[in-house]
Amino acid sequence: MQTKNKIFNRRAFILGGIQLTISIIFSCRLYNLQIWNRQKYEALSENNRIRITTITPRRGRILDRNGIELALNEISYVVSFNGEKTSSKEIDLQMLSKIESEIGELSRIRITALYKRYYPFGSICSHTLGYTKKQQNMMSEIGVSGIEYIYDNMLKGKPGKAEHEVNSKKHIIRELLIIPQQDGQDVQLTIDINLQKKIAEIFKDHKGSVVVIDVNNGEILALYNSPSYDNNLFAGRLSNKTLESLNTASLPLINRALSYQIPPGSIFKIIVALAGLKDGIITPEEKFSCKGYMKIGERKFRCFQSRVHGYVSLNEAMVLSCNTYFYNVGKKISVDSLVEMAKEFGIGSGSLMKMFKEEATGLLPDRNWREQKLYLKWYLGDTINLVIGQGYLLTTPLQLTVLAARIATGKKVIPYIKISETIQDFSDIDINYQHLNIVRKAMFDVVNSKTGVYKKDRIFINDIRIAGKTGTPEINSKGESHKLFIGYGPYHNPRYAISVFIEHGKTPRQDIIIANRVLQYMFKNHS
Numbered sequence: 249m250q251t252k253n254k255i256f257n258r259r260a261f262i263l264g265g266i267q268l269t270i271s272i273i274f275s276c277r278l279y280n281l282q283i284w285n286r287q288k289y290e291a292l293s294e295n296n297r298i299r300i301t302t303i304t305p306r307r308g309r310i311l312d313r314n315g316i317e318l319a320l321n322e323i324s325y326v327v328s329f330n331g332e333k334t335s336s337k338e339i340d341l342q343m344l345s346k347i348e349s350e351i352g353e354l355s356r357i358r359i360t361a362l363y364k365r366y367y368p369f370g371s372i373c374s375h376t377l378g379y380t381k382k383q384q385n386m387m388s389e390i391g392v393s394g395i396e397y398i399y400d401n402m403l404k405g406k407p408g409k410a411e412h413e414v415n416s417k418k419h420i421i422r423e424l425l426i427i428p429q430q431d432g433q434d435v436q437l438t439i440d441i442n443l444q445k446k447i448a449e450i451f452k453d454h455k456g457s458v459v460v461i462d463v464n465n466g467e468i469l470a471l472y473n474s475p476s477y478d479n480n481l482f483a484g485r486l487s488n489k490t491l492e493s494l495n496t497a498s499l500p501l502i503n504r505a506l507s508y509q510i511p512p513g514s515i516f517k518i519i520v521a522l523a524g525l526k527d528g529i530i531t532p533e534e535k536f537s538c539k540g541y542m543k544i545g546e547r548k549f550r551c552f553q554s555r556v557h558g559y560v561s562l563n564e565a566m567v568l569s570c571n572t573y574f575y576n577v578g579k580k581i582s583v584d585s586l587v588e589m590a591k592e593f594g595i596g597s598g599s600l601m602k603m604f605k606e607e608a609t610g611l612l613p614d615r616n617w618r619e620q621k622l623y624l625k626w627y628l629g630d631t632i633n634l635v636i637g638q639g640y641l642l643t644t645p646l647q648l649t650v651l652a653a654r655i656a657t658g659k660k661v662i663p664y665i666k667i668s669e670t671i672q673d674f675s676d677i678d679i680n681y682q683h684l685n686i687v688r689k690a691m692f693d694v695v696n697s698k699t700g701v702y703k704k705d706r707i708f709i710n711d712i713r714i715a716g717k718t719g720t721p722e723i724n725s726k727g728e729s730h731k732l733f734i735g736y737g738p739y740h741n742p743r744y745a746i747s748v749f750i751e752h753g754k755t756p757r758q759d760i761i762i763a764n765r766v767l768q769y770m771f772k773n774h775s
Contacts, residue, residue, distance in 0.1 A: 298424065299412045304388050305405030306363055308432030310377060310395055312441040313469075313667065319377055319396070321363040364483055365389055365396075371476035372444050375503040376437075376665070379482040392482070395435060398603050399666070405432035436667040438467035443769070447472045450765045454758070455498065455751040456730075457505035458766060459649040461663055463656045463742050465672045468665045470766075471646075475500040504749065506607040509642040512595070513719030514552070514569050515734055516637030518655065518687055520577055521562055523589040525683040529580045532686050535559040538572035542632075549575055549632055552720075566690035567697055569718065571636050578635035583626060586634060587614045592660075592677050594650040596643045600663055610647055613640035637721060649747040652716075652734040655691070656742035658684055691715035692739055695760070712738045712771050718759065728752060733759035737767060744770055 310319035365380045367373075378394020388407065391400035408429030413421045447458045451474050460470040477500045481490055494501055502508065524530040538557035541550045551557065551571045557564070565573035591597045596610035611617075613634070615626040633639030646663065653661040658681060659674040677684075692715040693699075716735030723729060731753030736745040746766060748759045 297413060299414050299420070301410045301412075303408030303410055303427075303429040304361070304363065305407055305429040306361075306431040307365065307380070307389060307405065308403040309434045310403075311434060311436045312439050313437065313467075314440065314442075315436070316441050318369060318373055318437070318439070318441060319365060319367050322366045324362050324364065363389070366483070367479050369441060369445070370478040370480060372448055373439065373441060373471075374476050374479040375473045375505070376439060376471050377479060379479040381482065393606070394604070395437065395665075397605070399435045402435060403432040406430040438462075438469060438665050438667055439471065440469050440774075442773075443470045443766075444472055446769050447766055448474070450762055454753070454762075455504075456749040456753070457508070457645045457747075458749075458762065459505050459645050459747045460766065460770070461649050461653050461661070461745045463653040463661060463736060463745050466653070466661050466663050466674070467667075468663050469744070469770075471505050471665070473502075473504045477501060503604070503606050504751070505645045506604050507644070508749070508751075509608045509610055509644060510730055510732075510749070511639075511641055511719075511721035511723070512637040512643045512648060513721030513729075513732060514571075514637055515648060515651070515717050515719035515732055516590075516595070516641065517566060517569075517574055517635070518651065518691070518717055519586060519590050519593060519595060520574055520581070520635045521566065521687050521690070522679065522683055523585045524577045524581055525562075525686065526589065526680065527581060527585050530562060530577055532562050535561050536565075536573045536576040538570050540572070542572050542575040544575075544579075544628060544632060547629065562686065563690045563693060564699075566687075566717070567693045567699055574635040575632055578632045579628065581631070581635070583614055583631050583634065586631075587612055592679065593654045594647050594660075596641060596647065600646060600650055601665065603665070607646070608642075608644050610644055611640060611642040637719060645747045645749045648732065648734050648749075649745050652736045652747065653745035655684070655688060656715075656736035656745055661745075688715055688739075691717050691735075694718065695735065713740075714767060715739050716760070716763070731759040733763050735763055735767070738771070743774075 307321055309317055309321075312318055367377060367379075374394075376394055378396040378398075379392055380389035380396050381392050382389055388404065390404065391397035396403065406429065409425070409427040410423070411425040413424055415421055443460065447470055451458060451472065453474075455474055457474070458470060458472045459468070461468055475498045477494055481494075521530075525532075537559050538551055538555075540554050540556040541548045543549075549571070552569045555568075555570075557568050557570045557572070560568065560570050560573050562573070564570070590612055594600055596612035598609045599607045601607060613630075618624050618626050618630065618640075630639055634641055650661060650663055653663075654677060657674070658677055658679065660677055661674050662672070664672075692713065695716045696713055714735045714737030716733055719732035719734075720729045721732065729752075731748075731750040733748045734746065736742045744767065746763055748763045748766075750759055750762075753759060
C-alpha cells in the first residue's frame with residue numbers, strides 16, 4: 249500500500265511539475281508579447297492593418313527655346329482591386345473611361361497613373377536630351393544621360409503617399425491619409441528644334457557634328473550629332489537586335505560635338521597668328537617665302553597639298569592656308585606663348601559647360617606635359633607640328649565653336665544650354681584689339697576673297713557676310729583626315745558662331761557648303 253502511495257505521489261509530483269513548467273513558459277510568453285515586445289507587435293499589427301502606397305509624380309517636360317516639347321510623358325493606367333493589379337497590362341484612356349463609368353462607388357478599386365518618357369523628335373536631339381530608365385519599383389524613372397541626367401532632381405519631382413486601413417483579408421476599409429505628389433519641374437533649353445531639324449536635313453548621311461552658338465549670350469542654338477539614335481528605344485527592354493544596332497562601328501551613341509577629341513588642323517593658325525603678333529615675332533606686312541616645304545634637320549615639313557605659294561604675308565597665309573608661313577613663326581615662337589593664347593580662347597584646356605559627363609577636355613600639350621606623360625623633352629619639331637594644329641593637340645567641336653564666338657566678340661563667351669533669366673556678362677579676352685581685327689579680316693578673306701580656298705561658296709544674303717577658317721587635320725599615317733570649318737556672322741555685327749565637323753570627310757568644300765546652308769537658314773529665320 250505504501251509503495252502504491254509513493255508511486256502515486258511521484259506521478260502527481262511529476263505532473264504538477266510539468267503543469268507548473270507549462271504555466272511558467274506560458275506566462276513568460278505572455279509577458280514577452282504583452283509587456284517586453286509590446287511596441288514591436290503593436291507596430292506589426294498596425295502594419296498589417298495599414299497599407300502604404302507610393303503616388304508617382306509626373307516627370308517634368310523638356311522644352312526647346314520656343315516652348316516646343318522635346319521630352320514629355322505618355323500616360324497609361326493600371327486598375328488595382330484591394331491593392332493588387334488586376335492585369336499586368338496597362339489600360340488606355342478609352343478603357344479607363346469605361347471602367348470609371350461602371351465601378352461606381354466601389355472603394356476597393358484604385359486607378360493608378362503610370363508615366364513613360366516619350367521623345368517626339370527621336371534621333372534629332374537624342375544626344376543632348378539623353379534618356380531615362382525605370383527604377384526598381386517600375387513606377388518612376390531616373391535620368392541616365394544628357395539633360396535627363398543633369399537636371400534629374402528638377403525633372404523627377406517628389407513622390408506622394410497614400411495610407412489605407414485594411415481588414416484581415418487585405419480589403420480596403422477606408423482612406424487614412426493622402427500626401428499628394430509634387431510633379432517635376434519643366435526644363436527649357438536654348439536649343440532650337442527647328443534649326444536642329446534643318447541641320448539634320450542638310451547634313452544627311454555624313455558623320456560628324458554641327459554646333460551653333462549665339463555669340464552675345466552663349467546660348468547653344470544647335471548641338472547636332474550624326475549618326476544618332478532614337479532615345480525612345482530606351483523606354484522599354486532593349487532587344488538583342490536593337491543592342492547590335494547601337495553598338496555598330498559608326499558609334500551612334502557617341503556625342504561627337506562634346507566628346508570627340510580631334511586635332512584642329514589649320515584652324516589653330518588663328519591662335520598662332522595672335523600669339524605671334526602679341527610677341528612681336530611677326531607683323532601684318534612681313535612676308536615669308538613658301539617653296540612648298542620647310543626643311544628642319546633631316547625632315548621636310550610640307551605645305552598644304554605641297555603647294556608653292558611664293559612670298560606670303562599673314563593675311564595671304566591665312567587665306568591660302570600656307571603651312572610654310574606658320575613653320576617660320578614656329579621657329580621663333582615659344583610653346584608657352586601658344587598655350588597661353590589658346591587658353592584665352594578655350595582651346596584644349598578643359599570642359600567649357602561643366603555639365604555633360606561626356607564632355608571631353610581636349611589636350612593642350614606643353615613642355616611639362618611631354619616630360620610627365622611621355623618622359624621626353626620638347627623639341628622644335630613639336631612646335632612645328634603644333635603651329636599647324638597637329639601633333640598632340642586635341643580639341644572638340646564645341647571648343648572650336650567657342651573659339652569662333654570669342655574671336656567675334658573679343659569676350660570669354662561661355663556656352664550654356666538651359667534658358668536662364670540671368671543676363672550673361674562675359675569678361676574681356678586679354679588681347680590687343682588691333683591684332684584681333686587683323687585676324688578677323690583674314691578670316692573674312694578666307695571666305696569672301698577671290699583668292700580664298702572657298703571663293704566658290706561665299707555666303708552672301710542681303711549683304712550679310714561671314715568670317716571663317718577651315719581645317720583638314722590628318723588623323724593617321726595614311727593621310728586620312730577630317731574636315732572642319734568654323735565661322736561667325738554677320739561679320740560687322742556678329743550674332744552666331746558655327747562649327748562644322750565632318751568625320752573622314754572626302755567631298756571637296758563640303759564643310760563650307762553645310763555651314764553656308766545652315767547660316768542662310770539662320771539669317772532668314774532668326775532676324
